[in-house]
Amino acid sequence: MNVPLLDLKPQLEVLRAEILDAVTGVIDSTGYILGPVVERFENEVAEYTGTKFGVGVSSGTDALLAALMSLDIGEGDRVLTTPYTFFATMGTILRTGATPVFVDIEKDSFNVDPRLAAETLEEAVGSSNPIKAILPVHLYGQCADMQPLLDLSKQYSIPIIEDAAQAIGAEYPLEKDGSIEWHRAGSMGIAGCFSFFPSKNLGGIGDGGMVTTSDKEYAAILRYNRNHGAEPKYYHARVGGNFRLDTIQAAVLSVKLKHLQKWHQARRKNAATYSSLFTDAGLVNEPVELPHTVYGKYADHEQHNHHIYNQFVIKVPKRDALREHLANNSIGSEIYYPLCLHQQECVSGMPGIAKQHFPIAEEAAMTSLALPIYPELSGEQLEYVVRTIKNFYQ
Numbered sequence: 001m002n003v004p005l006l007d008l009k010p011q012l013e014v015l016r017a018e019i020l021d022a023v024t025g026v027i028d029s030t031g032y033i034l035g036p037v038v039e040r041f042e043n044e045v046a047e048y049t050g051t052k053f054g055v056g057v058s059s060g061t062d063a064l065l066a067a068l069m070s071l072d073i074g075e076g077d078r079v080l081t082t083p084y085t086f087f088a089t090m091g092t093i094l095r096t097g098a099t100p101v102f103v104d105i106e107k108d109s110f111n112v113d114p115r116l117a118a119e120t121l122e123e124a125v126g127s128s129n130p131i132k133a134i135l136p137v138h139l140y141g142q143c144a145d146m147q148p149l150l151d152l153s154k155q156y157s158i159p160i161i162e163d164a165a166q167a168i169g170a171e172y173p174l175e176k177d178g179s180i181e182w183h184r185a186g187s188m189g190i191a192g193c194f195s196f197f198p199s200k201n202l203g204g205i206g207d208g209g210m211v212t213t214s215d216k217e218y219a220a221i222l223r224y225n226r227n228h229g230a231e232p233k234y235y236h237a238r239v240g241g242n243f244r245l246d247t248i249q250a251a252v253l254s255v256k257l258k259h260l261q262k263w264h265q266a267r268r269k270n271a272a273t274y275s276s277l278f279t280d281a282g283l284v285n286e287p288v289e290l291p292h293t294v295y296g297k298y299a300d301h302e303q304h305n306h307h308i309y310n311q312f313v314i315k316v317p318k319r320d321a322l323r324e325h326l327a328n329n330s331i332g333s334e335i336y337y338p339l340c341l342h343q344q345e346c347v348s349g350m351p352g353i354a355k356q357h358f359p360i361a362e363e364a365a366m367t368s369l370a371l372p373i374y375p376e377l378s379g380e381q382l383e384y385v386v387r388t389i390k391n392f393y394q
C-alpha cells in the first residue's frame, strides 16, 4: 500500500471543472491584477475568519512582511516569537531590520509558552530596543494560547500579529463574562497572516496569502504597502512592495473555500481514527506521543474546529530510523522542523540569538514526525500507517 504524506489529486478531481471555469473566467476578463475577483475572495476570507477586512497578498511570507511593515517595525525594534516554526516567521522579522526575541514553546501544544512570554516582556520594559510586536504561530493548525497573550498585549500595549499560515479556520475559546466564545485564528490580534501554499488546508494552484484585520486604518496601510506604498497611484508616502495576490489564485481559492469546513472535518476524523488505532496498538505515550488537542476540553467537536490538523505530528524516539522504515514501506512523512530558528546558519553570526537554548523546542526538533492526515485518506491507509509503526517498535 502507498500512503503519500499529501495527495492533492483527489481534491482536484472533484473540483477540476469548477476550477478550470474560474481560471478561464479570469483569463477571458483580461483583468489580471487585483480587481473584483480578489475583492470577493478578500471579503469571503474576512467573513470566514470573523474579521472586517482581508488584504490579499502574494504569499504567507509576504503577509507577515506586510503586517510587520504596516506597524512600522524596523531597525532597532524587537519582535517576540517562537523558535519552533517555519523559517518565514523569523525571516520576515529580520528582513524588516528588526530582531526576533525567542521564548520557548509549551510541551503539549508546540506553541509559544505565554508564561515565558510574560517574563521576557517584563524584562524588556525600558529597553532601548523595545519589543514592538508579539508574533505567535498557530503551529500545525492549533491556536496558540491566545487569552494570556492578549492579556499581555493589553498590559504592555504591544500588538499581536498572528502567524495563522497553518491554521485557517482553527478556533480558540476566549472567555467573556464567564462564558466561552470561539474565535477563529487571525481574528484575535491586530493582524492574521494566512498562506495559501498548496499544502495548507486552503491551498491555491501556486503561491498566495492574506492579511486579515478589523482595524480600518491598518487595513488601508496594508493595501498601500502591498502596492509599493502608493496612494494615490505614483505617489509614495511609504516604501512598500509588490505583495499583490494573483487574480487567478483568488478565483481558484474562492472555489475551494466553500469546501474547507468539510475538509477540516475529514482531517479531524482521521486524527481521531489515528488516536484510537494507536491506543488499540498499545503505542500511546510509550513510544508514541500523540498530538495534544489543548482546547479539546471546551470543544463541541461537531461545531468547533479547535484544531484543523494541517499536520498530524507525533513525537517518537529513534525518529529518523522510523522515518526511513516508513519510507521503505511507501509511507510519506516529514520533519517539521529539523532545526529550530536560533540554530539556523543564517543567524550564527548573531550571538544574541545563536547562543541561546530552548530545550522544549530543541527536543521537538529531534523527536517530531508528521504523518499523512489529508482528508481523502482511507481507513485502510491509516491502519497500515499504524501497523507499520508498530512493526518498527516491536
Ligand SMILES: *Cc1c(COP(=O)(O)O)cnc(C)c1O
Residues within 6 Å of the ligand: 059, 060, 061, 062, 085, 086, 088, 089, 137, 163, 165, 166, 194, 195, 196, 197, 207, 208, 209
Ligand atoms: C507556510 C508558512 C508560512 C509561509 O507561507 P508561504 O505562503 O509559503 O510564504 C509562514 N509561516 C508558517 C508557520 C507557515 O507554515
